[in-house]
Every structure is written in structure tokens, then in C-alpha cells.
Amino acid sequence: MKILVCISHVPDTTSKINFTEGDTKFDTNGVQFVINPNDEFGLTRAMWFKEKQGASVDVVNVGEADTEPTLRKALAIGADNAIRVNTPATDGFQVAKELAKVAQDGGYDLIIAGRESIDYNGGMVPGMLAKLIKANFVNTCVSLEVEGDKATAIREIDGGKETLTANLPLVIGGQKGLVEESDLKIPNMRGIMMARKKPLNVVEPVGADAKTKAEKFAKPAPKGDVKLVDKDNLDELIDLLHNDAKAI
Amino acid sequence: MSVLVYTESENGKFKKAAYEAASYAKGIADQLGTSVTAVSVNAEDDASLGKYGVRKVLKVSNDKLSKFNADAYADVLTQAAKNEDAKVVVLSQTANDKYLAPVLAVNLEAGYAANAVALPESTEPFTVKRNAFTNKAFNFSSISSDVKIVGVSKNAYSLKENETDAMVEEFSPSLDESDFSVNVESVDKATDKVTIADAEIVVSGGRGLKGPENWGMIEDLADTLGAATACSKPVSDMGWRPHSEHVGQTGKPVAANLYIAVGISGAIQHLAGINASKYKVVINNDPEAPFFKAADYGIVGDAFEVVPQLTEKLKEFKANNS
Numbered sequence: 001m002k003i004l005v006c007i008s009h010v011p012d013t014t015s016k017i018n019f020t021e022g023d024t025k026f027d028t029n030g031v032q033f034v035i036n037p038n039d040e041f042g043l044t045r046a047m048w049f050k051e052k053q054g055a056s057v058d059v060v061n062v063g064e065a066d067t068e069p070t071l072r073k074a075l076a077i078g079a080d081n082a083i084r085v086n087t088p089a090t091d092g093f094q095v096a097k098e099l100a101k102v103a104q105d106g107g108y109d110l111i112i113a114g115r116e117s118i119d120y121n122g123g124m125v126p127g128m129l130a131k132l133i134k135a136n137f138v139n140t141c142v143s144l145e146v147e148g149d150k151a152t153a154i155r156e157i158d159g160g161k162e163t164l165t166a167n168l169p170l171v172i173g174g175q176k177g178l179v180e181e182s183d184l185k186i187p188n189m190r191g192i193m194m195a196r197k198k199p200l201n202v203v204e205p206v207g208a209d210a211k212t213k214a215e216k217f218a219k220p221a222p223k224g225d226v227k228l229v230d231k232d233n234l235d236e237l238i239d240l241l242h243n244d245a246k247a248i
Numbered sequence: 249m250s251v252l253v254y255t256e257s258e259n260g261k262f263k264k265a266a267y268e269a270a271s272y273a274k275g276i277a278d279q280l281g282t283s284v285t286a287v288s289v290n291a292e293d294d295a296s297l298g299k300y301g302v303r304k305v306l307k308v309s310n311d312k313l314s315k316f317n318a319d320a321y322a323d324v325l326t327q328a329a330k331n332e333d334a335k336v337v338v339l340s341q342t343a344n345d346k347y348l349a350p351v352l353a354v355n356l357e358a359g360y361a362a363n364a365v366a367l368p369e370s371t372e373p374f375t376v377k378r379n380a381f382t383n384k385a386f387n388f389s390s391i392s393s394d395v396k397i398v399g400v401s402k403n404a405y406s407l408k409e410n411e412t413d414a415m416v417e418e419f420s421p422s423l424d425e426s427d428f429s430v431n432v433e434s435v436d437k438a439t440d441k442v443t444i445a446d447a448e449i450v451v452s453g454g455r456g457l458k459g460p461e462n463w464g465m466i467e468d469l470a471d472t473l474g475a476a477t478a479c480s481k482p483v484s485d486m487g488w489r490p491h492s493e494h495v496g497q498t499g500k501p502v503a504a505n506l507y508i509a510v511g512i513s514g515a516i517q518h519l520a521g522i523n524a525s526k527y528k529v530v531i532n533n534d535p536e537a538p539f540f541k542a543a544d545y546g547i548v549g550d551a552f553e554v555v556p557q558l559t560e561k562l563k564e565f566k567a568n569n570s
Binding site: 011017091093096118119122123124132136140142152156158161162164166167175176210211213216219220224226230234237238241247248 | 342344347350360377433441449497523542543558561569
């Protein structure tokens with residue numbers, strides 16, 4: 001089984017988000033970049049396919065050279081090869097079209113991406129990629145098993161779960177549940193040393209057009225002070241929730 | 249040239265998210281000087297969409313569509329959009345809508361803006377304000393393609409009544425075998441519980457509750473309020489509660505009317521996940537907990553004392569106000 005894991009290069013979850021150049025650019029100053037958490041669950045699941053079912057695992061990112069440390073981290077976790085499509089990621093459609101070329105060239109059986117990146121939250125790349133390459137698609141996937149050319153996946157729905165089956169090739173929009181948080185591996189020194197020698201192929205883009213553009217950004221209005229209610233006066237809280245917030 | 253909206257139903261009844269999407273579509277139609285056409289699938293009360301400004305309903309009745317299937321539903325919407333020559337398609341952001349949106353976008357060669365929180369600030373260029381950085385910021389995204397898809401966030405635009413006579417027309421799109429290559433084997437959905445996605449009120453517990461055996465008081469408070477229950481990341485990581493209840497940056501986002509956090513300190517990832525909720529209440533014995541900076545109302549006190557008392561008082565309140 002040939003697996004491709006799509007990796008987004010995103011600010012660490014603890015990052016404070018700021019903007020520069022008149023709120024048109026994300027301020028990367030002092031920000032640490034990581035593998036998108038939704039992608040990391042999928043990468044770790046892919047490692048299990050490698051260990052237990054002899055799968056090969058490639059990772060891919062659409063981005064400029066500054067994303068390479070994130071790809072190297074994926075190699076250190078255990079991916080075999082990395083591919084970087086040498087163009088900035090501008091919108092979901094453009095990224096999906098660039099990935100479609102890599103996917104078709106590589107002839108992958110299974111492609112795992114995160115359900116969304118935690119920076120732009122577009123939530124569209126896996127579904128677009130699947131449709132572009134005419135593969136089956138399961139979104140918000142929390143469990144995945146593959147036997148032969150048949151996959152059984154569990155998808156999270158609002159208020160429950162759904163079990164789906166589909167033939168390969170398959171694209172997954174993955175999230176926590178594919179593996180647990182405690183299953184995630186911090187690369188060890190041996191992994192990091194080996195990752196330096198693994199191939200990181202830079203390929204040129206097909207030059208897909210974006211259909212959306214991030215024009216500018218804004219931060220939420222600062223929060224007013226909390227209204228503290230004495231723990232012995234809970235009637236006041238109920239009154240506030242009923243009359244001020246009209247929430248109960 | 250109408251604005252097309254997909255109005256999702258479950259067991260024949262439209263979801264609140266569907267009426268919100270219809271309200272939002274009406275807002276865009278007014279900006280563009282056109283009307284709203286809705287697509288319903290196996291729904292019963294199609295005329296009810298008129299209340300939120302829908303002029304025409306394309307009513308699809310098809311047993312093959314009794315279970316949701318992203319490819320098939322996207323195919324239905326693709327044909328509807330082409331029939332209507334729709335330039336804007338509005339979706340909600342339920343799990344199903346998020347699943348079909350990118351498939352539809354490829355079918356229609358459309359740019360897609362997810363998590364929209366307001367009507368387009370301009371239609372030329374078509375620029376939408378949306379949540380980004382997992383609710384830590386907003387992004388204004390312009391869509392340049394001929395057809396545009398907008399997914400409107402739950403509780404962001406809310407319901408806007410706009411009484412209109414809705415014409416209901418039967419619509420029979422042709423479905424292909426290939427639309428059903430992903431099979432739904434089984435659906436496991438608790439029908440007796442309020443879900444986080446649908447809930448107006450969410451009651452959430454954190455590590456301060458000390459163990460899963462103490463969750464009864466969270467459930468009592470939630471039951472009293474008709475609320476869904478949720479939890480912080482450490483609680484789900486330790487297995488005290490199922491992952492489906494984990495709220496935060498890598499868990500579920502919560503856009504409720506009221507979010508009550510019990511024994512949750514308020515890590516930045518958690519606060520990002522609940523930021524889209526309108527009112528936040530924190531109950532925590534540590535007055536320095538970061539959650540107090542993000543909350544509207546706060547109580548400094550021991551959850552084990554405060555929560556049962558609050559539940560009792562709310563029961564009295566409910567009894568006197570119903």
C-alpha cells in the first residue's frame with residue numbers, strides 16, 4: 001500500500017496571532033511552526049500501516065523552502081520520502097490542484113490529510129483533492145482500517161458516528177481519533193539523524209490558480225472585564241443570564 | 249441568477265442551521281437584487297423556508313438519498329445550481345455540509361469561503377469575513393471565481409425572519425452509480441441527548457472535577473438547562489470522557505449561546521475553540537485562572553459546592569418561569 005500524507009505547516013497551537021503590513025500579512029515573528037495537528041494524527045496512523053501492513057509513506061507539502069523543517073520532522077517521525085511543491089500555498093483550490101498532480105504521479109492507494117489546518121481553517125483540501133483525482137473521500141475520519149483494496153472508516157457526524165466502506169484509492173480528512181494524543185511520537189535523535197539523509201524532493205508547481213484571496217485580517221474586539229458573582233449569591237448569576245444575556 | 253441555499257433536514261425536519269443558512273442567503277440576495285432558491289432533500293415542511301425569505305424550493309424526494317452521501321448530495325446541488333444559473337451557493341457548517349462543500353466546489357469550479365460570520369462586506373469584489381486561526385482572528389477572503397460558495401458559521405448570522413411565499417417545485421436530479429461509491433454501513437447517533445453541534449447551551453468540565461466519577465453534577469446541570477455536555481482536552485486525553493466531547497483547537501468548536509466552564513483553567517487552545525460562543529461563564533476556585541479573562545461572568549469557588557447549588561436554583565427558576 002502506497003500512502004501519501006499531506007502536511008500543512010502551521011503556527012503552534014499556543015501561538016499568539018498577530019498581523020503586519022496593515023493587517024494584510026500573518027506576523028511570523030516569534031512564531032514556532034509545526035505539523036498541523038490534524039495532519040499529525042493522520043501521519044501517525046500512516047506509521048502504523050507501515051509497521052503492521054508494510055505500507056510505504058510519503059509526505060508532501062505545498063510551500064516555499066521555509067516549510068522544509070516541518071517536512072523533516074515528518075521524516076524524523078518515520079515517513080520514507082518527502083515532497084515539497086515549490087510554490088506558496090495561497091488557497092485551498094490551488095493547494096488541492098498542486099496535490100492532485102503529486103497524487104497522480106505517485107499512484108497512491110491512500111491519501112491522508114487533516115480535516116482542516118488550524119490556521120486558515122478552510123477545511124476543503126482533502127475533499128477537493130479527492131474529487132479532482134476521482135478517488136473516494138471520507139471527511140472528519142476518526143478510525144480507519146484497510147484490508148486489500150477495501151477501507152472501513154468511521155466518520156464523526158454531529159452528535160454521533162457513521163461507519164463507511166469504500167474501495168481504494170481513498171482520500172481521508174483526518175482528525176484526533178485516527179490515533180490518540182498519547183500515540184503521537186516526539187522524534188528521537190536516531191529519527192532526526194536518519195531524517196537528514198532521507199530524500200526531500202523539490203518539485204515545480206503546475207501553476208494552479210487560486211479562486212480566493214486573503215485580503216486582510218482582523219483580531220476580535222478586546223473582551224470587557226468579567227463580571228464576578230459571589231458564590232453565595234447564585235441568584236444574581238441566574239438573573240444576569242436571564243435578563244442581561246437572555247441566554248436562559 | 250438566484251442565490252442557491254442548501255437547507256439540511258434530518259428525519260424530514262429542517263435543522264436550525266438550515267434556517268440560518270436561508271436567512272443568510274436572503275441577506276446576500278438582497279445585496280445582489282435577486283431572490284433565494286432552496287434545495288431540500290426528503291424534507292416535509294418545505295413551505296416553512298418562506299419564513300426566512302426563500303422564494304422557491306427545489307424539493308428533492310428520493311429514497312436513494314435517505315442516508316447522507318457527500319458525492320450524491322453534491323451532485324444534486326450541482327445540478328440545481330446549473331438549473332438556476334446560481335452564482336452564489338450558501339451552505340451551513342454542519343458536519344454534512346462541510347463534507348460536501350469541497351466536492352461541490354470542484355463540480356462548480358467555485359471558490360469556497362468556509363466559516364463566514366457576516367454578510368459579504370462587498371459583492372464586487374465578493375469579500376467575506378470569516379473565522380480563521382481557529383477563532384483567534386478573522387480573515388477577509390475575496391472570491392474571484394464565477395460561482396462562489398459560502399459556508400455560514402453556526403450562530404454567527406442567526407435567524408432573520410422575512411416572510412415570503414415560497415413556491416415548492418419538485419426537482420428530480422439524475423443520480424449516477426458513481427455517486428454512491430462510499431457506502432454508509434451504519435449510523436450511531438444518540439437520539440436522547442443534545443449534541444454539541446446543535447446545542448444552545450453547553451456545560452463543560454475540566455481537570456478541576458478530579459475524576460470521571462464526578463461528572464454526574466455536570467450532567468445534572470446540563471439536563472436542567474437542556475444543554476449538551478463537553479470537556480477540556482486533558483479530560484478526554486485521560487479517558488474520563490469520550491473524544492467526541494473534547495472542545496478546543498484540535499477538538500470541536502463551540503458556537504453556543506451560553507458556554508459554562510467548570511474547573512477549566514482556560515488554555516489558549518481551549519479558549520480558541522469556544523470563542524465563537526456568545527456568553528461564557530466560568531466556575532473555578534483559582535481566581536488567577538486565565539478563563540476569567542475570557543469570560544462574561546465568573547464565580548470564584550469550589551465547583552463541588554457551587555455546581556449542585558446552581559443546579560437546584562436553576563430548577564426553581566425553571567419551575568417558576570415555565
